[in-house]
Amino acid sequence: MDALFIASTMARRGLLTPGDPVRVARQFAALGRWGFGLAGEVRQAAARSPHRIAVLDDERQVTYAELLDRSSRLAAALPVRAGDRVGLLCRNSARMLEALIGVATRGADAVLINTGLSAHQLDAVVRAQGLAAVIHDDEFAGRIAGLPNRIGEKDVDELIGSTPAGATAPPERPGRTIVLTSGTTGVPKGARRPTPGGFGPLCSVIDRIPLRAGERIMIAAPLFHTWGYAGMQIALALRATIVLRRRFDPADVVATLAAHQVTALVAVPVMLQNLLDVPTGYRGLRVAAVSGSALPGGLATRFMDRYGDVLYNLYGSTEASWVSIATPADLREAPTTAGLPPHGTRVTIVDGQIHVSNGMLFEGYTGQDAASRDVVGTGDLGHLDEKGRLYVDGRADDMIVSGGENIFPGEVEDLLAALPQVREVAVVGVADDDWGQRLAAHVVLHPDGRLDADAIRAHVRANLARFSVPRDVVFLDELPRNATGKVLKRELRRNS
Structure with a gap:
């Protein structure tokens, strides 16, 4: 990733704005010491913008200083060791962010669990992933009643409240994130996500999706999903204010966007369709970024007619991260396109199937040895048009x-x-x-x-x-x- 591209992108997105020299020094020192994972990103944000609201959810608001403090206390109190795997069975909330960052700070691996899994599937995931503990919302207690080391909402608050504040040191082994594939039968596989090695991956995305430092970003996509999790990573890197709701209700989302003057929305395509069913819209968005499934024909145009030309569609997968990004101009000209590969990504069509190379390919499935990969197949069929834009024709097995x-x-x-x-x-x-x-x-x-x-x-x-x-x-x-x-x-x- 070339340095000029990174510097120019960071400048355009407000990440190089001058600030208090002491805070800026602490910000980059935190990244140098902790790296670009969740533990490092929350520390750089707290060093630079400690009093900015980090998270607004259904119950409370938390500043970056408070988010760092609470996640650090939780990390010290968690009954797990570095290298253990910890399941997170949570809806979108400040508590989930505290848990994710706390697990990473501890040096454990967070396993993001789909909240739609049955009790039988949850039991199979716990065994397949060898989970040392499960942090969960209280509403899911019945589904995991027979599992050991369950940590509910009250338990999280008690662990944080009973642990004194203190300096934390980076673990010998950085905590990783494992995202479960979205299979609908059998036991979902766990895909090990790599930790970014610098600013390059962030810049590849925000070069095409113009999110800015200090943005107010509502993440409606589930945080346990690859896209919702990616939105959270980007938001922390941008020192953004993250707006969360435990459940997606289209009328409530429109009201929340207006009440908090949200400027960016991270969602999945079906949510856009539901938002169009609400009689009133919201014209304050600069960016509505979607991923996770194909945009149905006509949806892109209908959404932009209501909300403005603010729609960005990222095509990717748990294994490949991103493949291509369609901008509003792309979607106006070709509403079904998946767009162009971002900087540093190469897309090829081999025997009709889409293959991708970039710096954030997954490291393999749990239970397999980690491997460095140059190219990953997405399992989708596709083609390119004369402008190099990608179109996804469907799953190869469909x-x-x-x-x-x-x-x-x-x-x-x-x-x-x-x-x-x-x-x-x-x-x-x-x-x-x-x-x-x-x-x-x-x-x-x-x-x-x-x-x-x-x-x-x-x-x-x-x-x-x-x-x-x-x-x-x-x-x-x-x-x-x-x-x-x-x-x-x-x-x-x-x-x-």
Whole structure:
């Protein structure tokens, strides 16, 4: 990563603004001593902007000085050792940030657990990951009642309150973060995320997504998800004020954006659709950054028509971090594009599949030896246009072969999602005795939308090849989704 790019990007985003010389010296000393993980980022932010509000959640607000103090006390009191794995089963809150930073400060590895997992899946994750403890919100106590070393909300507060303040030293081994893959069957795998080695990874993202130092950023995406976690990392590096809510309610989000004069939103695409269902919008956003699943056809344009040209779409994965970023200009010109690779990232299409190289590829799955990787395949099919912009055609294992023809469900989904009557749609392949597979379209209409199955088929027939016409059309009240907003296509296949 070249130094000129880093310096110019940091200057453009307000990270090189002059400040009190003593605080600036302490800021860079903290990064030099603790590195660019969560423990280092909170320390540099507290050194430079101790009295700035770090987190605003449903219950309280916490300054950077307080966040550092509470996470440091928790680190000293946690009943785990450096190198242990600690599960976090929490919704978005200041307490979750304190726990994440505390675990990292201790030198333990935080395992981010999806709040949508069942008791059986949670038990399997605890065993598969060898968790020494689980820090959890009280609402999940029943799901993990049989597990040892459970640390609830009251326990966290008591550990912090009973531990005196004191200087902390960096652990011999920095704490890492393990993100669970979003598989919907079996036991999710744990992907080891690398710790940034400098300012380069941050600059790669904020060069394309113009987040600035001191921004007020609402992170609506779950913090246990790769994108929500990345948003938190970026926000800490920018010494931003992070606005959190335990649950996503679109009307409450719009009200919160206005009440706190939020200038940036980190979300997943389905949240944008839900925000459009709220009669009133909010025009104070500079940035609405989404990731985690494909943008349905027409959603980007509809959102920007309401909220302004502020939408940025990051395509990536737990294993690859980021692959490409689409700006508002990209999305106006080509609403379904995943955009261009950011600085330092290289994208190639090999046998129709997307492969990526950058400085933040994952280090392997837990249970496997750590490995340095030059290239990772995302498992998605894709293509590039004449401007080098990437398009994601769908999962390689979702491609449907019907009567010898290869069909990408995403093409049919984008076509149908652009209909004004359609709120959302998912297309899957189901077994067929004659054709091998046939298409089944699952459609959710707007409350005032009027369409029947024949109209759906006629629209596809008029715009795509004959073999892309869905034989089955099922109307639903809503699509089944997991806790991160991804459509559960396996469930749709089972019920088709």
